[in-house]
Amino acid sequence: MRAEATPPFALDEDHDMPDILLHHYDNSPFSEKVRVCLGIKGLAWGAVEQPVIMPKPQLVPLTGGYRRIPVMQIGADIYCDSMLIVRELERRFPDPTLFPDGNRGLAQALALWTDRSLFQAAVAVIFGNLAEHVDPAFIKDREALSGQPFDTDRMRLAIPHMEAQLRAHVALIAEQLADGRAFLGGDRPGLADANAYYNLWFIRNAFPPASGIFTDDALVSDWVGRVAAIGHGTRSPVSADAALAVARDAVPGSSTVARRDAALAGKTVTVAADDYGRDPIAGTLVGSSDHHVAIRRECDDLGEVVVHFPRIGFVIQG
The missing domain is CATH 3.40.30.110 (Glutaredoxin)
Structure with a gap:
């Protein structure tokens, strides 16, 4: 959630520049x-x-x-x-704290799942579906970034497999929520929620039809809503x-x-x-x-x- 729009800070304004x-x-x-x-x-x-x-x-x-x-x-x-x-x-x-359940190491290690395998599945589903609508300049930039082809046609062919992968990832989130907890670690949100949430946010914002991969599970859909309601400070x-x-x-x-x-x-x-x-x-x-x-x-x-x-x-x- 955003604060109300205000002009960008300039050095001669009487504002306190945020530390972060x-x-x-x-x-x-x-x-x-x-x-x-x-x-x-x-x-x-x-x-x-x-x-x-x-x-x-x-x-x-x-x-x-x-x-x-x-x-x-x-x-x-x-x-x-x-x-x-x-x-x-x-x-x-x-x-x-970002670790209200005390699982500091595990919550941080979770990024190796969400930043890699879950993220790559989300990318394939999003850009495979968007395919011909992706800006060629974006494709060229991401190819330079990754050092390999950003092949949206290949992603499109892989959609059935990658959607199945995404559903399997989302099922892990649902399994964690199955006991009725509000957040992945318990009653309070933490880094584990931020790690798992952002790929679902990415899907919802980049290609909304793919949101059905998680919105058809009430536990996950409700959890997504609770994390979104936290806002951005x-x-x-x-x-x-x-x-x-x-x-x-x-x-x-x-x-x-x-x-x-x-x-x-x-x-x-x-x-x-x-x-x-x-x-x-x-x-x-x-x-x-x-x-x-x-x-x-x-x-x-x-x-x-x-x-x-x-x-x-x-x-x-x-």
């Missing part, structure tokens, strides 16, 4: 996961609209070349990938130029390198996704843990920024 800036676009499924988490926590945030396809001239200066959406910015600290973004939101804003539009100015005027937070990475501390490394959008991002290793790595970059127009990536799904090379 989310670089996204409205129909981005992975952004919806983060927006639901912002809603669960009741947070105020700035919505920085970015293009759906390249070029993204006001995003890549922040990230060093990383082009996937969403990206979260807090000052001069830049967080890439929804898996790390929600983890950082929980670290900075722990109450209310308090959203305010922020211009991309204003977001760049925030980074320019800020200083990155402190970081610590894990002992196991001591040999790379202060040295130039590259970080790249291991599935798609594999463009390597170079910088100086300044932070790491079991769950993330952080690299410092110097940008002529922005000064110093620190870009953070999750460990899972990313390759770090010295």
Whole structure:
């Protein structure tokens, strides 16, 4: 749910710039996961609209070349990938928690299901059905992103199989809800709900007829309604130029390198996704843990920024 539309923030206005800036676009499924988490926590945030396809001239200066959406910015600290973004939101804003049932590890691991196999099934059903209506520029962009053909004709032929796959995925959600619980973890919403919900939201918004895959199950349909009713917190539009100015005027937070990475501390490394959008991002290793790595970059127009990536799904090379 959106806040009432207001003009994007400019630096000379008497507004308090939100601390959290989310670089996204409205129909981005992975952004919806983060927006639901912002809603669960009741947070105020700035919505920085970015293009759906390249070029993204006001995003890549922040990230060093990383082009996937969403990206979260807090000052001069830049967080890439929804898996790390929600983890950082929980670290900075722990109450209310994204893990009301205590299953922190399991809820985060759930993303490996929803972000990969469930997401790919949703993509095939959506774009197989849309097929000839998909913008050729979008197809070309996604082929460059993935490094393989974005073949909507092949997706169309696979619709029967992929719809069956989707129904099987949705049946798992229904099974979890079968005891009458309101949310996947119990009485309160959490990250597990945001993870499982966003693909169904994606289907409903991109190709509504496919919604029958989940709306014919009352348990799942009612749960989708409850998650949607959470909203997105308090959203305010922020211009991309204003977001760049925030980074320019800020200083990155402190970081610590894990002992196991001591040999790379202060040295130039590259970080790249291991599935798609594999463009390597170079910088100086300044932070790491079991769950993330952080690299410092110097940008002529922005000064110093620190870009953070999750460990899972990313390759770090010295």
